[in-house]
Amino acid sequence: MEFVDPVRVVVPTRLAQLLAQRCTLQMQGYQWAAANVAAARSVLSENAAGSVVAELGRRLARSAASTPGWAIVALPDRLGDEDLQRAAAGVLSLLGRPFYSIKQDGRLWIGGASSPERDAASFGGLGAQALHVDAPNVQRVPDYTSLLILRSDPAGGGASIVGDLQAALASLSDADRAVLRRPVFFEGQADGLLGVGDPLLPFPVLTDAADGGRPWIRWAGKLLGDSRNYDHLAVLQRFADALQLEARSVALERGQLLIADQQRIAHGRTALGPVSPDDAPRCLLQAKVSYEPDAPAQQAASVGAGDRDV
Ligand SMILES: O=C(O)CCC(=O)C(=O)O
Ligand SMILES: [Fe+2]
Structure with a gap:
């Protein structure tokens, strides 16, 4: 790799x-409070923040x-943990509405320290984690997911991995794609999640977009290890x-925020x-974001695209 x-x-x-x-960690249900979104966008529309908005749009806007x-x-590593969470949520609001899909004390940012007590391949575990999208098994896969590092692994492991789902799909045969479109795949459980619609189990790995846009690819490396998917193992392995x-x-490093558009990019980690002691x-x-077409970084990218056309 x-x-x-x-x-x-x-x-x-x-x-x-x-x-x-200017922002707090106050929530409105499972969503970052509207007053926080407004405050963050206001700070980021002034204060010479234009290059942050434009750069985020160039890397992540859906329309580009x-x-x-x-x-x-990269946020400043000397900010305290809570300030990092507030500032990172503000950056996420450039793409849409930050939210949590897993309720953990009602906090926007879930997770914490890694521990040998957790399942090795899970969130907070010590093992490697195969490439996946978060919550593939629901009606509405979270548009963006993000990981905020408060402390990197002192032993030098735990690197993040990203992989381009759309590029991988492009290399598959039509026959393989036809199999992936079948709603027969199983991965994990999806009970009690918020902001993502109902559980979708089994689900199709590949769902074409109605409007000719990018398809959704509900991918998780764990699909390969679930015996319920074994009839289609060869296709899953090719993907x-x-x-x-x-x-x-x-x-x-500390203060760095990885943001992935789940329609395009799968993520994972090395062990x-x-x-x-x-x-x-x-x-x-970790926090999620639901896409909002009028969010500042989405708009910045469409303005930029228009400029180039002229
Ligand atoms: O530990 C990491 O770096 C990634 C964790 C993750 O993506 C997950 O648990 O869904
Ligand atoms: Fe994940």
């Missing part, structure tokens, strides 16, 4: 501090044809192999290193 050192979208300290001052579909946003060719690994473990948080 290729290791990449991508360009990071840098949020200047003053801007991050302003976001942390050839964007990578993922970004790493997994194609996706692996697209996989890139990136090492994230963490051995846990040591002398070091605090890796600590990371």
Whole structure:
């Protein structure tokens, strides 16, 4: 797998501090409170934030044809943990409405320190995690997912992996695609999730877009290990192999926020290193975003596209 050192979208300290001052972690149900979204967008429409908005739009806007579909946003690592969460939520609001799909004390940012007590391949576990989209088994897959690193793995493991789902799909035969369109696939459970519609089990891996846009690809590496999918194992394996060719690994530091458009990009991680009693473990948080076409970074990209056409 290729290791990449991508360009990071840098949020200047003053801007991050302003976001942390003007926003809270207050929720409205499972969504970040509307007052927070408004406050964040207001801070980011001034204060020389134009390049952050434009850069995020260039990497992540849905309307832009050839964007990578993922970004790493670098917030100042000396901000406190809560300020990082507020500032990161503000950045997410450039793409849509931040929310949580898994209720964990009603917090926007779920997760915490990694632990050997968790299942190795799960959130907060110590093992590798195969490429996947979060919540593939629901009616409305979260549009964007994000991971905020509060502490990287002291043993040097736990790199993030991203893989381009659409590129992998493009390399498959029509016959394989036809199999993936069948609503027969199983992965995990989806009870009690918020903001994502009802559970969809079984589900089609591939759902074409009604409007000719990008299809949804409900992918999780764990599909390969579920005996309910064994009739279609060969096709799943071909997709997994194609996706692996697209996989890139990136090492994230404290204050860095990985954002992935789940319509385009699957994510995962490499295994963490051995846990040591002398070091605090890796600590990371996760929040989702539902796409809003009028969000500032979505708009910035459409303006840019129009400019180029003229
Ligand atoms: O630990 C990580 O880096 C990724 C975790 C994740 O993507 C998940 O649990 O869904
Ligand atoms: Fe995930």
